[in-house]
Amino acid sequence: MSPGLNLKIPLIETIYNRVSVQNHSAELEFQATTIDQANVNFTAMLLYSVLDQKEETIKNVAFKFVDHNNFMQALIRTVEGSIRGFVATKKQSEVLSLRREIVEDVKEQLDLTLESWGYHLLDLQMNDITFDDQIMKSMAQVVASNNLKAAAENEGQALLITKTKAAEAEGNAIKIAAEAEREAAMLRGQGVALFRQEVARGMTQAAKEMQEANLNSSLILFSMWTEAVKNFAEHGKGNTIFLDGSTDGMQRTMKELMAISMGDFKNSSGKNSD
Incomplete structure (x- = not known):
């Protein structure tokens, strides 16, 4: 039924399903594995809506899946599969810096699929990207060691400059x-x-x-x-x-x-x- 006054014949015509054209959101939590066998935990928020209010689109939304639970399961598994496929080609050290690239890749793959179901992907936000505790500790150690290395290099450069200036002064x-x-x-x-x-x-x-x-x-x-x-x-x-x-x-x-x-x-x- 389109907006406005609609007439249905009782007992002959019944309401099969109600389709809301408002925006919908879904929380996603899943795990992916990088090319160097590191487990990455994702927490994401998916925002979607019905593509439009045309009769063919509404029928597609109403009859494509048996019920809403089946649709949500297919949607979540599709998003998870896209992200896992992207992460599987990247190294552990690259994942944290590729948040935007992950979202763009998922949107590109998911838009066509959702349109065939009568939906449109509005937004996908990666709220949190974390690793296992052991990997997080090792990453923290790597960062700390890099900081120590940079500090040692700076200190060595300062000492070299000091000694060079002192030698020049002594020579003069x-x-x-x-x-x-x-x-x-x-x-x-x-x-x-x-x-x-x-x-x-x-x-x-x-x-x-x-x-x-x-x-x-x-x-x-x-x-x-x-x-x-x-x-x-x-x-x-x-x-x-x-x-x-x-x-x-x-x-x-x-x-x-x-x-x-x-x-x-x-x-x-x-x-x-x-």
Whole structure:
């Protein structure tokens, strides 16, 4: 009967079945197995309705199945079979991320079947996807180990950067210290050379003046000797220095100093004449 006023002849015409065109829902709970033999538990909600209000559609809904229970059994088993077929081609690690793909695959396969029964699939929602307790524990361990691995890698990278920067800083410090030491050594060498030049120049000048005054130049050497001994005594800082204080030793030392002085004087005179 269509909406509005309808007339039925009593005893001849009877109501065989009442078909509601409102939306219907069904809760589904079932289990599927992945390609790597992991059991997956599904909890889903199925929303469907009669395709339209045409007479042929209503007759199809009313007479396709013996009763509503048989229809629900066929509907649920069809949905379960579609999901199990899809999950059987996937690995355990992929199932949780394929919720949308599972729903789209089931809708694509189920729409044509439901239309042949006079129904239309409105929505399919995967409310929960879980694994067995042992698998859940192993998955949690995998996630924890991956987090530890990522943390270790980050820590290693940070330590590598720290050590690299420290090595670069140490290398730069060594380089700066070496440059400073090289410059200091060069300055010290230049200072020693200038000191020696001034000493030689002073000794040459003193010797020349003493010769002009008919004095013995060994007096200069003797004065240098006494100044050296005095310097040793004042600045020795506890060090022990053995000096030959005998007359022979003093004369031998004086001769050596005179020979050095004369050699420096001749070299200086030769340079001056040049």
